[in-house]
Amino acid sequence: SNPPVAPEISSSVALDFVLIGRTSAFLLLHQARAERFFRSDHTNNWAVLVCTSRFWFNYRHVANTLSVYRSVKRLGIPDSHIVLMLADDMACNHRNPKPATVFSHKNMELNVYGDDVEVDYRGYEVTVENFLRVLTGRLPPSTPRSKRLLSDDHSNILIYLTGHGGNGFLKFQDSEEISNVELADAFEQMWQKRRYNELLFIIDTCQGASMYERFYSPNLMALASSQVGEDSLSHQPDLAIGVHLMDRYTFYLLEFLEDIHPASQANMNDLFKVCPKSQCVSTPGHRTDLFQRDPGSVLITDFFGSVRKVEITMETINLTPHTETALAYVDQLPVAQIIHQKPKQKDWHPPDGFILGLWTLILLVFFRTYGIKHLKHIF
C-alpha cells in the first residue's frame, strides 16, 4: 500500500486592490541568530523505553532498559519527557538477593536502579495496546501527563525496545506480540500528525533487524542488535544474583554512553560501531535510508541528551511601576471560593429530646396496655 502523501496547500494572497509584485525587505539582523538553530531542527527531546518481558530469569531485559534510562537522564532529559515501561519488577522481586537494586555489571559494580527512578507503565500495564496508544497519542482523556508522549513537530524521540523477539515480531509479557507491520504503521501515524521531528529506534532482541524492515516514514533511523536469523546473546551472569545481568549489545552501548557528556561531539557513526561481531557474537545492524541528514552530522546528544537552544533576550519592554492598591484582607475572596469545596451535606437530626420523649411514650403505652407487672422484667 502506498504511504499517504502529505497534502499540499497552496495559498494565494489577495488584497482589495491590485497586487503588483512583492516587495518585502527585512533587516538581516536575524541571520546570525538563525544560524545557530540550523544544525538540527529539534527543540526538545523525548525517550520511550520499553522492557517487554516478565519473570525473574528475564532480569537482563529490565537491566537493559534501566541502563539506557540512566544514560538518558544523566545526559539531561528530564523525567517528564521520559516514558519508561517495565513489564516486571526486578528490584523488589522476591527472588532478588539484593532488594531495591538492579545491577548491570557483575560483582555489583553499577546499580542502574538508583534513587529516583520514575516508572510510568509497570507490570501488566505494559501491553501492545498501551504501547501503541502512547506512540499514536490515542489515550483516554483521564491519562495523566506523565503517561503521555506529548511530543510536537520539533521533538527528537528515542525509542528503545528490548525483550524476546523473532522474525517480524516482538513478544510482550509472554502472551502477545507486536509485529513489524504494526510498528511501521504506528510510526506512520506519528508522522502524519507530525509527532516527531526525527526518531531513533533501537531494539535489542533476537532477530532485531526484522523489526525495522517495514518502516516507510521519513526521518527514522534504526539500530538493532542482531540480524534476521541470529540470536542476541546475553553478557555475563552474576553468581550471587543467579541470572544474566545484561545483554551484550546494551552492555557495550552503556559503556559507550558512559563516555558521553552533554557537550560531547560524538556522532552516529560512532554509535554504529558499538559492539562489533567480535564482542557481540551477533551482527548489529542499522538503517539510515529514511533519515534525511547524514548520520555523521547527527550528534549522540541529539537523541540521548537534551541540549537546549537558547537565545539572548535583546528586547525588553519599558513598564512604569504600577501603583498597587494593596489588597485589604477584607477584599480577598472567601476561602470557600478559593478552595472549591462542595458544601458539606448536613444530615437532618430530629430536635433534641425528641427521641427520649418518643421512647418514654412507647414505654408508657406498653405498660398501660399490658399492665404494670411487666415492669419488673425490665428494671
Added chain:
Amino acid sequence: LSIRPVLSDPEKQRGRSAAVAIAALVIAAGIPLWWKTTETYRAWLPAARISELEALQLELRVEVEVVFARGTLSPEQQKKVPASRITYESCCKSKSLCLVEADHALHTLTETSCGSVVIYIIPEASALLPQDMRVYVGRSRTALLRSQVASVVGAGLPEVLAALDPQMEQVLQTMSFNHQDVTAALTDRLRPGLSTRDSLADSMRAFKSSPGYEITFSLLNPDPKHHQLHWDVEAALDAYIYPLLHKMAPVANFSVDSQILYYAVLGVNPRYDASASAYTLSADSLAHVINPVEARLGSNAASSNPVLNFLLYVPDSLHSPLIIRNDQKQEVASNAFHSPRWGGIMVYNVDGAYGNDTQFPVDIAIDMSRVMGVFLSQLRLMLGFQQTGAPPGFVLEAAGREGVAEWELDRLLWSRSVENVATASASITSLAQLLDQIANIVINDNIAQQVASAVTALQAAVAELEAGNLALALEHSREAISASERAFFDPSLLHLLYFPDDQKFAIYIPLFLPMCVPILLSLLKIFREVQQHRAEKRAKRD
C-alpha cells in the same frame, strides 16, 4: 452380506429434503448472519467533502480603507473620490507626543474591525511626521503614509490608487501578513526548502497553535539564609500580563500560576571576571542551565497543554553579581535569555541592595516592573509575535503597557487561522486515508460526527478568510482544529491487532469445517442421485 439399513422411498425423500433444508438454511441465513456479526461497525464519513479538502486553496482578504487628508489630492481628484468630511485639528505641545495623540484621535474616528487596516494619506509637506519617516504605524490598526498623489496625471480614482499601490502593499505586508508569514505558518505541511531560515527560526521559537497554554512564573532563591525575597507576583500579573492574555482570549485559553523554589541552583558554575568584578555566564554555557532546573519545576498535571516557564533567578550572595555575556562577550542589558518552546530565565542581581555588614537575612523587594518587562517581551516571542524588522522609512509604535498592538494581534490571528486550517485539513484527510486503508478499525458515531463538524467548520473558516472577517475565521478554525484533533486522537481508533490471512484461516477452519463437511457431502450425494435418476429416466424413455 451388507448391514446397511434399507430405507423406504418416503424415508429417503424425507432425508433428502432435510439435508437440502439444512443446507439452504446455512447458506441463506447462516452466511449473512456470520458476515453481519463479524463486520466492524463503521459509521459513514463524508468522503467527498474530505477529498475536496486535499486540494484546498486559501484566499486571504484584507479590508483596507484609504483616507486622503486635505492637500493630498488635487481638486479634480477630490471630486472623484467619495468624500466624507472628517476634520481633525489639534495643537500639541511637543513634536513627539503629537504623533501618538494624532494616532489615538484618528483611531477613535473610524471603527476598525478585526483584520482590517486604515491608511491615512497625508501630504508630503506635512509636519506631522519627521523628515525621514515615511510611514508611521500606530498602536491600533491605523497607519499614516506620507505621499504626494496630486501630481499624478489623469486624475481618476483607479489611477490614484494604482500610484499608491507599492507603498500600500508594503504597509499591508508589515501590518497584516506577507509571503514569509504564510509559509511559516504552513512549515510542516510544505515541502522543505520553501521557507526562509528566519521564518523557520520564528516558527521553531513560538508554540504551535493549541487550545490552551499553561504559564508558570517561578522565583528561584538559592540562598534563603542571606536573601529574603518578596515579590508581589499577583499584582504584577494583574497589571502587566493579564491585559495581554485577555487580548489573546480569542486565540487560546491561558492558565497562570506561580511558585517559589528554595535552594535551587543553576547547573553551571559561573566564572569570575575581575575586569567587571562580577561573575559571568557565557552564551554557550546557557544551554546547560535549563535541564537541572527543569527537573525541580513542577507542572500542572491536569491538562496536556504546552507549558511556558518563566524563571527569575536571584544569585546567591557568594556569586553576586551575575551577568550574562553574549557571543561578543558584551553584557546583555536585560540579563535574560530564553529557549524556544520552553520559556525564559532572567537573572536579577540584588547585591546593590545591601552593604557588607547588614544583618542577614536581608529583606529585599523585587522590582516587578523591570522583571515583568523582560518576561512580557519573552512571552510575546513565545506566543508568536515575531520581531518584525521594519522596512526602511517605517516606524512601528512600540506596544508599551498593553503588551501588544492591535495590528500585531491581527498578524498573529492571520497566521494562526492559516495554521489551524492547514493542520485541521491535514488531520482530517490523513484520518480518512487511515480509516480507508485499515478495514479493521471501528468507526463510532461520535467520530463521524466530529469529522463532519470539523469539515463544516473548515469550510466556514475558509469562506470567512475569503470574505475578510478575521475574527469569525479564527473562531471557525479553532472549532475545526479542536474537532479534528478529538476525532483523530479518539481512543477507540486503535485498530484491532494485525490479522494476517493465514491466522484468519486458522481461526475459522476448526469452527466451520466439521459443520460444512457433512452438509457438502450430503448435497453431493443428493446431486449424484438426482443425476442418476435423470439418466435412468432418459434410458427408460429411449
